[in-house]
Amino acid sequence: MTLTIKDLSFSYKDNNVLNNISFNANDGEIIALLGKNGSGKTTLLKNILGLLTPSSGTILVDDKDLSKLSVRDRSKLLSYIPQSPSNIWSYSVKSYVLMGITPSLSTLSSPKEKDDAKAIDALERFGISALADRDITTLSGGERQLATAARALLQNSRIQLFDEPTSNLDLKNADILIRHIKALSKEGYISLITMHDITEALNIASRILILDRGKVFFNDSVDKLSSEILSEYYQTKMNIERYKNQYIVLKEGV
Numbered sequence: 591m592t593l594t595i596k597d598l599s600f601s602y603k604d605n606n607v608l609n610n611i612s613f614n615a616n617d618g619e620i621i622a623l624l625g626k627n628g629s630g631k632t633t634l635l636k637n638i639l640g641l642l643t644p645s646s647g648t649i650l651v652d653d654k655d656l657s658k659l660s661v662r663d664r665s666k667l668l669s670y671i672p673q674s675p676s677n678i679w680s681y682s683v684k685s686y687v688l689m690g691i692t693p694s695l696s697t698l699s700s701p702k703e704k705d706d707a708k709a710i711d712a713l714e715r716f717g718i719s720a721l722a723d724r725d726i727t728t729l730s731g732g733e734r735q736l737a738t739a740a741r742a743l744l745q746n747s748r749i750q751l752f753d754e755p756t757s758n759l760d761l762k763n764a765d766i767l768i769r770h771i772k773a774l775s776k777e778g779y780i781s782l783i784t785m786h787d788i789t790e791a792l793n794i795a796s797r798i799l800i801l802d803r804g805k806v807f808f809n810d811s812v813d814k815l816s817s818e819i820l821s822e823y824y825q826t827k828m829n830i831e832r833y834k835n836q837y838i839v840l841k842e843g844v
């Protein structure tokens with residue numbers, strides 16, 4: 591499967607936020623979407639999801655134009671794990687996770703026993719089984735984010751869009767989510783992840799995409815991102831180091 595973004599532009603009224611963005615994402619790729627505040631990362635995700643309509647350009651999954659698909663068909667291909675899931679109605683956490691399965695059900699069917707087992711399994715995978723019967727609206731931001739990732743797992747779409755997935759999570763839960771994203775990638779899923787932590791981005795992603803005021807500033811594999819390119823982008827001296835097979839990004843003078 592390939593996600594292709596071609597010459598995508600978007601404006602909020604007369605505020606031009608995305609300018610001729612083009613890139614591809616292929617099976618198994620984890621793309622870290624980096625950029626300064628306001629550079630257009632979330633807007634890009636929302637255009638891909640169909641929550642916003644591009645002013646020009648196309649978004650394809652293989653040869654399917656996403657703008658021509660129904661919401662239901664789109665959600666079979668894409669799932670979204672927002673930064674702080676809001677607008678959530680009052681449901682048990684388990685029911686909320688089970689709702690992930692809805693796009694793949696026919697109109698008249700309802701979740702079955704095997705779906706129930708999948709929901710329990712997903713809750714376990716994210717270490718939140720104990721929360722299964724709690725009201726989703728009473729969870730903390732991080733717990734809610736894990737529940738949303740569990741729901742996306744049931745949705746089982748091949749392209750997963752994460753908006754700052756670890757920003758609300760403690761060290762252990764961030765680790766669970768990162769392992770999950772890497773496991774999905776081994777199974778061929780595509781992940782596009784907005785983030786600010788460059789060290790984390792380099793250690794998770796296979797490719798880095800940096801936006802600068804709505805334009806692609808850098809789009810290449812992780813090993814091609816140099817200290818010089820980062821320093822130029824952030825206008826501050828940065829160093830990419832390696833330690834025990836891990837990347838560490840250091841900012842000079844802080």
Ligand SMILES: Nc1ncnc2c1ncn2[C@@H]1O[C@H](COP(=O)(O)OP(=O)(O)OP(=O)(O)O)[C@@H](O)[C@H]1O
Pocket residue numbers: 602605607625626627628629630631632633634
């Ligand atoms: N609903 C809106 N109406 C008008 N302008 C908006 C709207 N939402 C976002 N913007 C503007 O669009 C630009 C891009 O915002 P976006 O949220 O995509 O940035 P981001 O890269 O995700 O930022 P951050 O890292 O701060 O989350 C910003 O200048 C923002 O002020």
